Amino acid sequence: MGLDFSVVPGWMDTILLGVVWTIAITVSAAALSFVGGILLAVIALYAPWIVRQPFRLFAWLFMGTPLLLQLFLIYFGLIQIGIDLPAFVAGVVGLGLHFAVYNSELIQTAIIAVDTGQMEAARTLGLSRTQALRKVVVPQAVRDVIPPIGNNMIALLKDSALVSVIGVTELTLSAQLAIGRTYRPFEFYLVAAVCYYVINLGMEAVLRRIERRIALSR
């Protein structure tokens, strides 16, 4: 059959729109996974037993099963209980929760590693436990854990391709739309791969800058 890239330029609008959506999903899910990761970590370490256990079960389920399966559960499960989320929102929630669990593991370790003296000093200065956590311990823990969280976010970018299966028109599904019309899978998946690779390089550059800034602030 051979390759013919001459059909690609006509579809670049669709592909670039897909790029925009992929970035939008990645950024939204990354934000959710970051905030969710901190919350989950604090709950896992400080919440009373009765609150902690359901969250541990949740984390255990999310770490032991494939993301694709979780996306199906969230998308179809919420419809079943009467919540009809748009595919985009379901995708962001699925990706965000999945990576929140992984981030939370990192943040927990970092919180434990922040010297107990920090908490004691903050308490001596009259801060409540919550204030000490929020203003002293957690910020330091989060700073320490930015580089590995960055790696998770790069994994998140690549896993964002999975939300195409629940019908979010991001880069992968955009490529599939073009393929459906042109019957040129090799060309368009290659174009999509190049786009992902470029976004990936951009993300790595941003992360390196952030890491350097953190290293300087120490």
Place this chain on the structure above:
Amino acid sequence: MLDFDLMLRIYPFFLQAAWVTIQLSILTTILGLICGSLGAAARLSRHGYLRMIGATYVSLFRGTPALIQLFLLYFGGPQVGIQLDAFEAGVIGLGVNIGAYMTETMRGSIIAIDKGQAEAARTLGLSSYQAFRNVVLPQALRLMIRPLGVNINALIKGTALVAAISVVELTYTAQRYIGSTYKPFEMFLLSGLLYMVIIYVVGKGITYLDRKVRLT
């Protein structure tokens, strides 16, 4: 509430699907280890062009989504003369993909071995190959079991991707039964539990291996 009758009725289909997932995982692990060894050898080679090939392999396969690689191979392959059925494409696509991650794991473990070890072996009259084979590698192999276990854990969950090219494994089966029964939670529980059993058993195996090589 959960429909246990339904779960009892259809769980044999999920067991069959789990067996496919296990086969996929085993074959992918073997291919991944082969690609990882070759990749690590290339990245640590004294020849610049081999190092470049190794680095390019790792960068390209870790820099793009596994799903896209799989689609490119399965749907795009016939255009360039590669005809594979879905299962074969799944094993090859996922194996070459995880091989890029394993390359880095193996390389990391090898360069973590103190340089003095190789130097001492060379001083004692071993050739550089003998020094690598008999001194550095045995120590590096011990170091890499745990991180390779992490790669394999990710790989087992990653086999779910082949559902997107219609290989009838656990996730595909769950998806199909969600579509026909409208019981997503039940299907998630059935397939999720089976994934966790597989991952638990493999995790135990890795821990056992790791402890065993540590004692000797």
